[in-house]
Amino acid sequence: MDQYSLVKVIGQGSFGRALLVQPINGEQNYVMKEIRLPKDDSGIRNSRREAVLLSRMKHSNVVAFIDSFEADGHLYIVMEFCSGGDLLLKIRQQKNVLFTEDVILKWFAQMCLGTKHIHDKRVLHRDLKSKNIFLTDSGTVKLGDFGSACSLNSAKAYAQTYVGTPYYVSPEIWDNKPYNNKSDVWSLGCVLYELCTLQHPFQSSSWKSLILKVCRGTYAPLPSHFSYELHYLIKNMFKTNPKDRPSVHTILSSHRVSRLLHKHLVPEKKELVQERTHHWKREEGEKVAMFLGQKSLVTTTSTEGTLQEEQSTFENNCIDDPASRKRWAVGTCNTVMGVLRNADIISTGSMENAEQTDLISEAEYVETQERRVRKQWDKDPPERLLSILEKVQLCYGFETYTLRRDGQSSMETKWMALR
Numbered sequence: 001m002d003q004y005s006l007v008k009v010i011g012q013g014s015f016g017r018a019l020l021v022q023p024i025n026g027e028q029n030y031v032m033k034e035i036r037l038p039k040d041d042s043g044i045r046n047s048r049r050e051a052v053l054l055s056r057m058k059h060s061n062v063v064a065f066i067d068s069f070e071a072d073g074h075l076y077i078v079m080e081f082c083s084g085g086d087l088l089l090k091i092r093q094q095k096n097v098l099f100t101e102d103v104i105l106k107w108f109a110q111m112c113l114g115t116k117h118i119h120d121k122r123v124l125h126r127d128l129k130s131k132n133i134f135l136t137d138s139g140t141v142k143l144g145d146f147g148s149a150c151s152l153n154s155a156k157a158y159a160q161t162y163v164g165t166p167y168y169v170s171p172e173i174w175d176n177k178p179y180n181n182k183s184d185v186w187s188l189g190c191v192l193y194e195l196c197t198l199q200h201p202f203q204s205s206s207w208k209s210l211i212l213k214v215c216r217g218t219y220a221p222l223p224s225h226f227s228y229e230l231h232y233l234i235k236n237m238f239k240t241n242p243k244d245r246p247s248v249h250t251i252l253s254s255h256r257v258s259r260l261l262h263k264h265l266v267p268e269k270k271e272l273v274q275e276r277t278h279h280w281k282r283e284e285g286e287k288v289a290m291f292l293g294q295k296s297l298v299t300t301t302s303t304e305g306t307l308q309e310e311q312s313t314f315e316n317n318c319i320d321d322p323a324s325r326k327r328w329a330v331g332t333c334n335t336v337m338g339v340l341r342n343a344d345i346i347s348t349g350s351m352e353n354a355e356q357t358d359l360i361s362e363a364e365y366v367e368t369q370e371r372r373v374r375k376q377w378d379k380d381p382p383e384r385l386l387s388i389l390e391k392v393q394l395c396y397g398f399e400t401y402t403l404r405r406d407g408q409s410s411m412e413t414k415w416m417a418l419r
């Protein structure tokens with residue numbers, strides 16, 4: 001703490017304070033989060049997780065980690081200061097004047113790049129919302145607040161905790177399913193919709209009808225002057241079945257909107273998205289497919305004699321869109337081992353492979369649950385989270401919540417409100 005001087009207090013979160021500071025020997029402004037450390041070991045580990053995960057991110061569209069240390073029962077996380085404020089503030093400042101599509105796409109493309117970086121690192125943000133997305137003075141978009149993020153490497157931990165902001169939470173979470181990369185995509189869809197309309201997509205006067213709207217994916221259409229691609233993107237991002245939602249990688253590389261997004265990316269960023277595409281020789285792919293007994297997975301893509309395969313293990317071990325299940329999707333992988341590893345995961349629909357890794361069974365689990373859930377949502381919203389939230393006023397639905405599942409048997413669990 002001695003290395004920094006306090007400029008001012010900029011916020012008070014549930015965790016503690018957010019301070020604007022400067023290093024003793026410098027003039028650069030930083031944000032310092034001062035987090036009260038709980039007494040128990042697991043609470044301390046949870047608090048440290050934000051610093052650990054943020055420090056793993058190095059991307060121009062993610063708030064940069066500077067330093068962290070502990071003193072006097074507090075954890076301090078020092079990070080880049082985004083002087084342009086957050087997107088929620090920007091939306092409020094518009095006073096009903098809509099943003100142009102160019103501005104929206106420019107910001108959204110950067111949000112996707114930041115999210116893709118996080119997902120590529122096997123991390124889920126779990127609290128993407130306009131209040132957690134910042135702008136620098138030069139207009140660069142940065143994803144911030146990793147207080148709810150989790151690493152997929154600790155699959156058990158992420159399956160046992162529910163976090164998020166009710167208004168941005170995807171249908172699968174309302175139905176007690178594991179959080180996955182597509183849940184982040186849903187939340188990004190909410191932010192995109194807010195940028196387009198200055199309204200939240202799912203609004204309601206009661207928790208029950210809010211959850212019903214989310215679970216049915218019913219929202220007012222975008223104003224008609226927006227492009228067909230933007231309408232189509234929103235529609236896809238609000239698919240209630242996460243398998244039908246595009247991943248951020250797909251949005252950036254092979255979705256109908258990708259071409260428009262690329263127009264708004266600086267050249268280096270375009271390359272970053274494109275360079276993952278790696279062409280495989282047909283024989284190479286066939287050999288792998290034979291080995292796996294997964295011939296149906298191998299189809300030639302539009303490029304004659306080449307085969308593309310999926311690089312992002314993360315993208316696949318969660319849930320991917322139907323397009324990437326039919327082919328080896330865009331991406332690169334340097335070793336056949338990598339292909340094998342990914343291929344196991346791609347075939348989430350196949351029971352044969354379901355027992356090969358924990359991650360597959362997790363994906364399988366989500367898939368089968370999803371089938372059941374769609375029927376359920378036609379009747380009543382899921383009771384579990386609703387029963388907790390009913391005691392909370394709806395206006396607090398824009399706040400972040402952490403709920404812990406009490407026990408492991410997922411469908412029967414009781415949710416324990418921690419806040």
Ligand SMILES: Nc1ncnc2c1ncn2[C@@H]1O[C@H](COP(=O)(O)OP(=O)(O)OP(=O)(O)O)[C@@H](O)[C@H]1O
Nearest residue numbers: 010011013014015018031063080081082086145400
């Ligand atoms: N990197 C940053 N640059 C600029 N402002 C920031 C940055 N990080 C946080 N802030 C601002 O600091 C304040 C506190 O933010 P923080 O995310 O720590 O808590 P919160 O979002 O208000 O509460 P909680 O996370 O408990 O819901 C907010 O006004 C936020 O906009």
